[in-house]
Amino acid sequence: MSKPNILLIYTGGTIGMIKDFKTGVLKAFDFKTLLDKIPELHLLECTIETVSLNEPIDSSNMNPRYWVQIAEIIESNYASCDGFVVLHGSDTMSYTASALSFMLENLAKPVVFTGSQLPIGDLRTDAKENLITSIQMASLQENGKPLVKEVCLYFEYKLYRANRTTKLNAENFKAFASLNYPELAESGVHLKVNYEHLFKPDLKKPLLVHKNLSTNIALVKLFPGISLAFLKSVLATPNLKSVILETYGAGNCTTEAWFIALLQETINKGIHIINVTQCAGGSVMMGHYETSNQLKDIGVISGKDISTEAAISKLMFMLGQKTAPEIFKAMYETSLRGEMSQN
Numbered sequence: 231m232s233k234p235n236i237l238l239i240y241t242g243g244t245i246g247m248i249k250d251f252k253t254g255v256l257k258a259f260d261f262k263t264l265l266d267k268i269p270e271l272h273l274l275e276c277t278i279e280t281v282s283l284n285e286p287i288d289s290s291n292m293n294p295r296y297w298v299q300i301a302e303i304i305e306s307n308y309a310s311c312d313g314f315v316v317l318h319g320s321d322t323m324s325y326t327a328s329a330l331s332f333m334l335e336n337l338a339k340p341v342v343f344t345g346s347q348l349p350i351g352d353l354r355t356d357a358k359e360n361l362i363t364s365i366q367m368a369s370l371q372e373n374g375k376p377l378v379k380e381v382c383l384y385f386e387y388k389l390y391r392a393n394r395t396t397k398l399n400a401e402n403f404k405a406f407a408s409l410n411y412p413e414l415a416e417s418g419v420h421l422k423v424n425y426e427h428l429f430k431p432d433l434k435k436p437l438l439v440h441k442n443l444s445t446n447i448a449l450v451k452l453f454p455g456i457s458l459a460f461l462k463s464v465l466a467t468p469n470l471k472s473v474i475l476e477t478y479g480a481g482n483c484t485t486e487a488w489f490i491a492l493l494q495e496t497i498n499k500g501i502h503i504i505n506v507t508q509c510a511g512g513s514v515m516m517g518h519y520e521t522s523n524q525l526k527d528i529g530v531i532s533g534k535d536i537s538t539e540a541a542i543s544k545l546m547f548m549l550g551q552k553t554a555p556e557i558f559k560a561m562y563e564t565s566l567r568g569e570m571s572q573n
């Protein structure tokens with residue numbers, strides 16, 4: 231049986247950074263040097279091809295145009311590769327990986343995002359383990375076919391469903407968490423795969439790559455004391471199509487009359503409002519408390535237990551698809567790529 235062929239896509243981030251010894255600042259370096267730094271890669275039971283963005287970036291500079299570039303690299307190598315590993319800065323990795331999960335419909339091969347907290351050249355780096363195990367995860371096969379068929383994120387011994395992750399820690403090697411969905415696999419002495427939690431796509435359908443993403447959206451995090459003037463100015467953003475409201479706890483907000491009236495007015499203009507929780511774990515349950523009942527009554531969409539990162543990319547994807555207003559709410563409240571629990 232031939233070895234799996236893995237494409238390593240380098241976009242930037244700490245994993246490929248070196249220190250400028252004059253200034254002490256970390257900056258991206260040439261990808262070819264990255265592979266030289268890890269001769270162990272040659273021991274893996276797979277073949278590895280590499281491709282890099284023309285100019286690797288710190289992921290704080292990520293945006294949907296780069297998401298399309300990554301999707302296009304996967305699309306043009308989809309037939310010849312068995313799996314993909316995307317090296318990406320950890321800061322916005324959950325956003326990019328979530329976006330790719332929506333852009334790559336009917337994905338039947340693994341796309342594993344990884345990065346590191348310390349540069350690959352650092353003595354105590356976490357980059358080597360993350361990179362090597364990500365490639366192993368992407369190489370897993372069952373009856374000659376890829377075992378994992380979804381966009382994932384691998385960091386510090388855990389493989390997660392990408393659109394369930396959030397970066398929680400800027401210091402620990404364990405930087406990510408997936409509080410609303412169990413991990414897909416764990417790396418210990420053995421690689422332990424949680425088969426029952428893997429996404430099961432319809433294998434009869436071909437890969438569809440969606441490249442239209444709309445950025446006419448806003449994200450508003452509620453805070454005690456939020457003012458009418460602030461909210462009004464956000465909602466008056468030209469060409470605004472949809473707003474994500476990060477509410478408290480199980481989807482709760484102030485019941486002050488001006489707040490609900492302004493949201494109602496916004497919905498009447500055809501702007502979708504989505505309720506997601508500020509908490510890293512748990513779900514929106516509109517109607518559970520009095521402080522969310524009115525949101526339900528005026529037609530606010532429930533983001534259920536979706537992460538903010540996945541909520542944003544799902545919204546850009548659905549608006550880019552020109553999803554009809556009549557079905558928008560029902561579709562947003564439906565899990566498309568395993569990004570939210572049903573009910």
Ligand code: ASP
Pocket residue numbers: 242243244245287288289290318319320321322345346347
């Ligand atoms: N600032 C870096 C980035 O996101 C941090 C990292 O790679 O972990 O590109």
